Amino acid sequence: MDFSTIIQNVGFPIACCMALGYYLNNKDKADREERKEDKIADREREDRLLQANTELLVTNKQLAESVEIIAKDMKEDINRTEAKVDKILEKVGV
Known part of the structure; x- marks a missing residue:
């Protein structure tokens, strides 16, 4: 069904509302998918950061032991x- 047929059947305001609803529905789906991908990327970044922090903690512990x-x-x-x-001072007599 094309837009002109919808306008003839239900009128322009209703057709525009339907088009807007269709647009918003598709936009919402796209936004949800994008947020889902961002969330996955954030989790991967967090995992890498946690791994780096763990390695740094181990290295810092080793350095602290070496410094001790x-x-x-x-x-x-x-x-x-x-x-x-002290022995030299005793021999010198100071």
């Missing part, structure tokens, strides 16, 4: 150096 080991070694080196300085 290095700090402990440095503290031991400082203590040994202080002990040697």
